[in-house]
Amino acid sequence: MDFRERVRTWLAENAPRGDERVPDASESVPSEAQLAAAKRFQAALHDAGLAGITWPVEYGGQGLTAAEQQIFHEEASGYDLPTGVFLISMGMCGPTLVDLGTHEQKSRHLPPLLRGEEIWCQLFSEPGAGSDVAGVQTRAVRDGDHWVVRGQKVWTSGAQYADFGALLARTDPGAVKHRGLTMFIVDMHAPGVTVRPLKDMTGSAPFNEVYLDDVRLPADAVLGEVDAGWSAAVAMLGHERVSIGGSVRRRYDPLAFENLAALARRRGRADDPVVRAELAALYAGERKLALFNARLRQQSDAGVPPGARGSVAKLAGAELLWQAVHVAGLVAGARTIAWDPGDTDGDALALAINATPASSIAGGTNQIQRGIIGDRVLGLPKEPQVDRDVPFRQLRVGTQAG
């Protein structure tokens, strides 16, 4: 039985049905039961030899190639697997551990990660370091053979239930910004780690603030080299980009053309030429992005990796949502803004409208994406950079008065 056949058979027998679905970490907070179900599923995946497909056998992986990984993705695309809570663990932290971890770190952390026993989160963003990811102010100070960490992280998804975190902290504020950062492995249950849910504008709190109050880390908590944390972070963010690009939107989406067109028909607005024109334009926006993504995949298969062109998809996807918000208003009219409490259509549309700003902010704002396309795809000259040659402690960072 070849790999594809094996994956297909196993999924057919083991993948949960739609109503058992566990939400993604960035979507909403899973219940205890959902979390337990997700862990059970991951363990089963591991037992079936389908976890960590490209990871080393030595650490519980399968030691296979990207081809098998791709096959798994293709076969899994028809399912709604409850692996959302492991996205950051498997998609970002794990691969970075594989790349940069010591033998001891890998032996300790990778097997339980693959078995679904431990979950990871990513501790990068800070209130003062948003688009400017390297503007990290959280300090890690050496104290004998330990490090003492103090600072605040934000936008941490999964921190409520994560066991470990990959932390980016500043170890040398006398160095320029991109030097003097170090990546650490943090036990999220350690004293001094406080997780507070961060409520977003939709009213839910899938993200958290994480306060680090003199958290003591052992010397072997360093991932990679001391003061070389920026390259570790770049590696991890590279994994994130691949991971975001590969994920598929499967949920019911009230802002999708198909659903808005159906709504227009139900509400008797499908005969209005202006609504029709806007719906056609929305379809065009959706379709051209989908075809762009398909073309990117074909190019990738043909040996041309997408590279920074993934930013086009990110940018176009965000713009598309804003277009859809406009069309939704034309179609749903006043029902966009007020509806009966029992009307889940109303709730769903409002949630989608309120979540839309995230699309052009999270994971790199539209402005950042345009910069990436300009710099890396088109090769346009960089802006003057005022933060490159100055010791970090002399830089202005975050939100400061004039």
Place this chain on the structure above:
Amino acid sequence: MDFRERVRTWLAENAPRGDERVPDASESVPSEAQLAAAKRFQAALHDAGLAGITWPVEYGGQGLTAAEQQIFHEEASGYDLPTGVFLISMGMCGPTLVDLGTHEQKSRHLPPLLRGEEIWCQLFSEPGAGSDVAGVQTRAVRDGDHWVVRGQKVWTSGAQYADFGALLARTDPGAVKHRGLTMFIVDMHAPGVTVRPLKDMTGSAPFNEVYLDDVRLPADAVLGEVDAGWSAAVAMLGHERVSIGGSVRRRYDPLAFENLAALARRRGRADDPVVRAELAALYAGERKLALFNARLRQQSDAGVPPGARGSVAKLAGAELLWQAVHVAGLVAGARTIAWDPGDTDGDALALAINATPASSIAGGTNQIQRGIIGDRVLGLPKEPQVDRDVPFRQLRVGTQAG
């Protein structure tokens, strides 16, 4: 008889009728006959005591206040006066001469200017100095008690028939960019001055390139101080802004809402709900700009000068034209792109579409206007400026390879 009455009476008796209209300098090139008519009219205006209303009596002006000037504008707004060819002379060069000229310069130049005997042009822009007005590369080198000028100017309107030009040239390339510039008065008939019409994308050539080939200028050609040309230029551009803001668009405009709405009715497209929606949006764009301008004038009358807020009108005006180009296509359809040779409607619409790019480029691009609003109106912090502290000769200017 009060001033308003005098203006009104004189205009009623002397203003030419529509068919005698002389085009503005930036619009198209006047014929010999039109030029002669314009000069005759200006002479009559002067004889009637209505030229140079706020200029000193000593130099042929009327020595009155901005109030009388405003009254004249108001009364003249109902007419299409043939003063277009004098716009730069009267609106920019003259006021700068009044501000900065020596007694000799003013005595020599202002009276014939007011009598319509001499016309001026403005020699600022260069191929390498567009948005970056101070990036002037034309050199003026001292040679005994003369200056020798070498360089090229561009976008000079009226140079074909101008008698004098206000020239911005670099006198000290060792100074930083905004220093080391000097303003000169150039006799456009002097040896070494060559004027070549510059054909624009509409196919007409209201602008010119002016080549300066070792043109010798006497010492008293300096306007203001040597090496203080930038402040002279800023003063002159300030006069330009007022002059542009004050001018009224009176020509038949195929991109105006009213005319596009009429066209839609004639072509049977006024019942199309999409066309109606776009026409309504166009009206809204026109109207909100007109009301903004009216409000700016009322604020100005109430003692709050418009300042850099004029850039809002410039920016909004350009965006409005682009919107109108889109609507015109919906309304005129295929007739936008092909029409019978005799059909002047087709010619006029095409000319308007082809002239539209000028609206967002000439007189400061949309990008420059947004920068002005951000910096001067909103007080946002400036970008890092890399061209401020370096001697001009070490700067990269214009279009240069990598």
Place this chain on the structure above:
Amino acid sequence: MRLILDDEQTQLATSVRDLLGDHCTSARVREVITTDEGIDRPLWTKLAELGAAGLAVGEEFGGAGAGHVERCVVLAELGAALAPVPYLASAVLAADTVTALDDRALAEELLPDLASGQRTAAIAVAGADGTWGSSAESVHAARDGDLWRLAGEAAFVVDGPTADQVLVYADHGWFAVDGGAVAWRPSTTLDPTRRIARAELVGTAARHIACPDPEAVLAAVWDRAAVALAAEQLGVMRRVLDETVDYAKARVQFGRPIGSYQAVKHACADLYAACEQAEAVVRHAAWTADHDPAELPVPAALAQVVLSGDAFDTAAAGLQLHGGIGYTWEHDAHLYYKRAKTSELLLGTPASHRALLAERLGV
């Protein structure tokens, strides 16, 4: 026409702004919106004491007899502060309806209380799809002896459940009913600072307001509502602009304030250009309502064509320029976003506003 405020009007704006600065802080708004009623009664009283609720009510009925320009000044401040008070519902929609109905008895009975803020009223003019006037299809009026009784539903009633009186546009014209006699079904709303409800009428006793042309009243009220709502939307735009520019000056990324980046600076410039033009549109519409009411239909439709889209775009852009912090519940950006989207669709859709303007322009 006058597009700038005189000293008295400027003074009014300052008074209201000061009052709101003291009593309508973000913290207070966030407290009020979690209450059952969702409106700030103490604040309402203070505004009423200032005479704000009766600005456009005739002096003979206890109002200031000032006008729309003044009322728009107040509305802009209320919009800027997202003040959870029934001003739009009662001092605009209901007061204008009573005024337009031109029924002396009703006016004498209701207007003084609306002007003083003693009582509030609401209007019910939409059916299930929200179209202005569609309640005439969903609410049926029937005579019952001397009385009338209303049966059916009206939706999208702004500040209905707290209203003492409700003016209903039914199949036989206009009716007044006691707020307490209506079975209210509070709606879930996109905007937590503005309450909207559905009214169920099951043989509810009503008083018929005789009126030669009920539809004309409806149109007159829409026009004035369009201007009033636009003033509120202007307040949202101005506040978002100010907050965004302030943030762009303070927030540092990559070693310099984000307002020094063209991506941010030029976006702010566009917000400013939109806001300034919007203000001219609102001032003109308000002036027309006061001084040339016969010409109001075009400026009123124009006000909604311009403001409904531009206010939402401004709120969305302002949120975007705040980045992640703007997406948090804690920051106020989302409240302006939700208010702006709600206002965009409160009196129709952007498409219906354009269609109306085209019609009124005779396109």
Place this chain on the structure above:
Amino acid sequence: MRLILDDEQTQLATSVRDLLGDHCTSARVREVITTDEGIDRPLWTKLAELGAAGLAVGEEFGGAGAGHVERCVVLAELGAALAPVPYLASAVLAADTVTALDDRALAEELLPDLASGQRTAAIAVAGADGTWGSSAESVHAARDGDLWRLAGEAAFVVDGPTADQVLVYADHGWFAVDGGAVAWRPSTTLDPTRRIARAELVGTAARHIACPDPEAVLAAVWDRAAVALAAEQLGVMRRVLDETVDYAKARVQFGRPIGSYQAVKHACADLYAACEQAEAVVRHAAWTADHDPAELPVPAALAQVVLSGDAFDTAAAGLQLHGGIGYTWEHDAHLYYKRAKTSELLLGTPASHRALLAERLGV
């Protein structure tokens, strides 16, 4: 579906690009467009020698039997170079019409010459308002013994006066007439690189092409024209993007290249995003025309919805980013601007394209 080119297709693009690089320089284009005919016959011959004119013509009629993907590759290059050749008119519109008419005699007589470029043809399908198919109202066909005669006018005929044959959509279906028998009234055009004319028919002898469903032929030709024109538009977008990015790297203002300013850089990024998505749309439509023609109506309408607006916006933005130099006659930016506006309106308006797409999507 395949959205990327194979080696052979890439090779074809390179061949055409090289040919145009040598023989269709800006200087040459500017020379050709001042001639009476306005088309570059030597270039046309060279393209024909490459087999470009017969790419989508069946092998039995002397074509390459390749397909729309290949033809679109050629069209993109022709668009990028603004090549003044009757490719769209003859190798697309006319060849596709003959193919769709499915009349063996006509195909045998005309297609081999169209495929070899020996002769060119044009189609006349619009009346005075330019609507596709409206010539059925403006051109009347009448029997005259064995012959038919056409009377009336057809407008917006692309490359009509240089065509050897003209296929006319008249009130009684499709007809073929000799190009020389038509009284041509050349139109003034916005785009100097594309000739358009009005055809006056005064009892012009014509051959009737029997065809069970003339309207279906018209629709089939429109769909293929929509894809072909989109490919040309894509070429315009790609060229404008490349030129603009190059200029942004070279042009210095305020001491640094303008491409380092976000206002320019981000605009270039938007052009890139539009161009890449447009390319995917065109490749998909061309692939569908070849491999799944029954499904072509939606991708074809989509191609015009996306490309007609985006190509003009790109040309306008490219010109803007060049500043003053872009506004001169000497620079080519205006030629792309005029071509893009012309293409936007050649097969309908942006509004009609959207309406068509909505209809085909079953909205």
